[in-house]
Amino acid sequence: MTTSRREFFKTAAMGAVGAGAAFGTVAAEAKAAAPSKYDIIILGAGCGGLTCAVRAAENGLKPLLLEKMAMPAGNTIYAAGFLLGVNTSFQKAKNVQGDSAEQFLKDWMKVTQGKADEKLARVVCENADATLEWLHGYCGINFAAGSKLVWPMLSRAHLVVGEHKPGGGELALTLMKKAKELGVEIRFNTKAVALLSDEKTGAVNGVRVKTKEGLSEIHSKFGVVLATGGFSANQAMVTQYIGSGGAKMPIRGSRIIAGENINLALPFMPKIVNVDQYHCGPIYGPTGANPLNIVNNGICVNDKGERFTDEGQTYVQMSRDVAAMTKANWAYMIVDQAGHDVPILANDWESYKRTKAPVYVGQTLDEAAEKAGLPVDAVKATVKAYNEAIAAGKGKTLTPVNTLPKARTVEKAPFYIVPFQGGMTATFGGPLINVKGQVLDTENHVIDGLFAIGNAAGGLFFDNYIGGAQLTSAAVYGIVVADFVKAAKTPAGK
Numbered sequence: 001m002t003t004s005r006r007e008f009f010k011t012a013a014m015g016a017v018g019a020g021a022a023f024g025t026v027a028a029e030a031k032a033a034a035p036s037k038y039d040i041i042i043l044g045a046g047c048g049g050l051t052c053a054v055r056a057a058e059n060g061l062k063p064l065l066l067e068k069m070a071m072p073a074g075n076t077i078y079a080a081g082f083l084l085g086v087n088t089s090f091q092k093a094k095n096v097q098g099d100s101a102e103q104f105l106k107d108w109m110k111v112t113q114g115k116a117d118e119k120l121a122r123v124v125c126e127n128a129d130a131t132l133e134w135l136h137g138y139c140g141i142n143f144a145a146g147s148k149l150v151w152p153m154l155s156r157a158h159l160v161v162g163e164h165k166p167g168g169g170e171l172a173l174t175l176m177k178k179a180k181e182l183g184v185e186i187r188f189n190t191k192a193v194a195l196l197s198d199e200k201t202g203a204v205n206g207v208r209v210k211t212k213e214g215l216s217e218i219h220s221k222f223g224v225v226l227a228t229g230g231f232s233a234n235q236a237m238v239t240q241y242i243g244s245g246g247a248k249m250p251i252r253g254s255r256i257i258a259g260e261n262i263n264l265a266l267p268f269m270p271k272i273v274n275v276d277q278y279h280c281g282p283i284y285g286p287t288g289a290n291p292l293n294i295v296n297n298g299i300c301v302n303d304k305g306e307r308f309t310d311e312g313q314t315y316v317q318m319s320r321d322v323a324a325m326t327k328a329n330w331a332y333m334i335v336d337q338a339g340h341d342v343p344i345l346a347n348d349w350e351s352y353k354r355t356k357a358p359v360y361v362g363q364t365l366d367e368a369a370e371k372a373g374l375p376v377d378a379v380k381a382t383v384k385a386y387n388e389a390i391a392a393g394k395g396k397t398l399t400p401v402n403t404l405p406k407a408r409t410v411e412k413a414p415f416y417i418v419p420f421q422g423g424m425t426a427t428f429g430g431p432l433i434n435v436k437g438q439v440l441d442t443e444n445h446v447i448d449g450l451f452a453i454g455n456a457a458g459g460l461f462f463d464n465y466i467g468g469a470q471l472t473s474a475a476v477y478g479i480v481v482a483d484f485v486k487a488a489k490t491p492a493g494k
Contacts (some may be wrong), residue, residue: 046172055479058182073254076168080292082158082159083131085145103124105121142171192207207224224449257426261431271431272432281319282322294420298408334417337415362415363415386410439457
């Protein structure tokens with residue numbers, strides 16, 4: 001591991017670009033490809049793409065992984081790093097029990113308003129545990145489990161832990177290391193500009209790519225995997241499909257997720273679904289700091305020092321409220337020392353510190369409010385009314401209500417005021433897939449040789465998702481596709 005790689009992942013959430021040279025050494029080592037040398041071509045070096053590449057190599061296949069940037073630069077490296085499981089060895093070690101894949105699926109469908117494809121979601125829920133165990137046992141990824149979070153995440157959260165922050169950076173780096181150990185060829189600075197197909201069958205069998213040397217074509221025996229993410233950083237597509245409100249949100253992740261999942265697939269007439277759906281979450285836009293769990297552990301106020309949302313909602317809904325109900329999309333969490341010391345918040349505070357985002361601290365509410373530029377009297381009145389209601393067990397009588405089952409009062413100095421916005425995390429729309437990860441056309445027929453995983457695929461999410469489900473689904477379907485290709489290469493009985 002080189003110093004430049006280490007520094008890149010430590011500053012991933014800030015959009016660091018200094019590690020291009022380190023990752024570029026892998027690209028420089030890549031050899032020219034002969035026609036059909038590869039079994040499968042994978043586009044995108046995120047969680048899904050890397051998982052698919054590693055599993056393919058483990059299966060004895062010859063994958064080629066192409067990344068348009070000089071390093072992994074998609075949403076994975078910006079993610080907090082949560083994956084989900086219901087009965088893993090990590091949970092058993094913490095005596096976490098009582099969950100099931102069936103309950104996971106029920107929550108998934110409830111969160112997505114019943115509009116996710118249940119068959120696709122079931123694949124994730126039923127294979128999540130095995131995927132986490134494989135990521136740990138085969139790939140060397142470590143998880144911290146056992147935390148009890150608000151519904152629907154509950155005790156399913158497995159946070160990737162290690163030397164690098166955030167957890168998504170550690171996940172990507174560890175998968176990169178494993179891919180290199182297995183001899184996976186990875187080419188950086190290689191942008192796919194078109195999919196190729198067999199002249200006789202029409203099956204996808206390669207890509208046309210653009211590099212600094214120009215255009216060239218690469219073929220594969222079993223097709224291409226779209227692992228490029230969605231279109232969250234393509235303002236034109238966001239405006240077209242979601243509206244100007246979504247386009248005005250600060251991006252809560254990668255700035256290079258540009259819609260290749262749709263644009264590359266379009267010539268093959270894929271069935272595109274859910275392009276108006278997206279995920280948002282809390283962020284301090286100027287630096288990318290992520291107050292993921294802070295938003296459920298204090299008092300949320302606007303620039304007038306007044307509450308305007310229920311702190312018991314999911315961070316997604318709170319972020320939507322911030323974007324829709326505050327001036328210029330800004331809100332503030334007021335947290336006391338007792339709330340600050342909640343273990344699950346450690347990652348969030350570290351994010352603000354690492355990215356140099358402001359946290360206004362005062363030994364009194366007056367001092368903290370003054371530093372934050374909030375009206376002191378209004379803040380004090382809001383906190384007083386909130387504390388009295390919570391202490392009396394009357395959180396649901398507040399306006400707006402607080403639905404947290406065990407909401408905390410804000411009383412113990414010092415006090416912390418955390419500014420944040422509602423930010424665009426990822427889009428949910430893309431080519432619809434089947435349970436094997438194969439892309440379907442407008443008549444629901446398989447487009448031979450074309451696969452989509454992670455946020456490049458459509459059908460898994462609608463309106464919202466269970467925190468951690470996106471990385472989990474990317475990893476699960478990365479394995480599903482690699483295993484499908486292995487089966488295609490080695491038919492039963494041979």
